[in-house]
Amino acid sequence: MTTEREVPELEQWEGERGHDHAAAVAKVQEALPDDGVLYDLADLFRIFADSSRIKILYALYESELCVGAITQALGMTQSAVSHQLRALRQAKLVKYRREGKTIFYSLADDHVVTILAQGMEHITE
């Protein structure tokens, strides 16, 4: 759970200090999505904010993979991979299916790919 933070009420300009921004401030506050949504959004992007998880996502973009294959391909610990897969699962960025002892992971939807692609475009231009 993310920490809450109070949003100041829309009120008359009271001349505290500094310049008046009332018009711009009002417009922004009306348009801004609810706090909860913005926290959820930050939580989502936090999942992308780690190179290990990015690597896993790129690996899964290539093909469905079991945990062992990811572990080998990325040179990570089985435990580390499993921990990160849990984060990816909870964020609904990956889905999985069981086949005997093995569990295969794959990307959950297209947003993952789009977000990665847009990010990649941004840093390579």
Added chain:
Amino acid sequence: MTTEREVPELEQWEGERGHDHAAAVAKVQEALPDDGVLYDLADLFRIFADSSRIKILYALYESELCVGAITQALGMTQSAVSHQLRALRQAKLVKYRREGKTIFYSLADDHVVTILAQGMEHITE
């Protein structure tokens, strides 16, 4: 600077332990972008991984704003806003122009909007 991590060489299956994933592993390792790029990508998404910065970006989506207006609209400290604007500047997500003592910030390019929109779609479906 992000910590480096060694990537294991592609080599013959040596029967250490566990199942053989050689084919899948090779395919993934070939397709995976360079480590440096993946770290940069994680660094970029880390900027989106904070609700204060997300709020600033959404505010700037509404219109160009000076630091004071952002501070008022989001109920943050001037210092906190300025620190976050620096992060956004360094990630080239915002640009700015000076007009007297005032500095106006705005979104740098469309990737910002696309990334936010895709993230929003993901969490609201």
Added chain:
DNA sequence: TCATCATATGAATGATTGCTCATATGTTTC
């Protein structure tokens, strides 16, 4: 040049996070 306004920055700190180590859960074969 001095006072004031608008913004930026450095240091310190509490909170969050990703990893490792040890162990647990679930599945198959014998």
Added chain:
DNA sequence: GAAACATATGAGCAATCATTCATATGATGA
């Protein structure tokens, strides 16, 4: 049921991060 395999999980620790407080920089008008 027992042993081996594949994956998951909990605790603990080192590193990272967002904020606050104090102060610095830069611009304007008198």
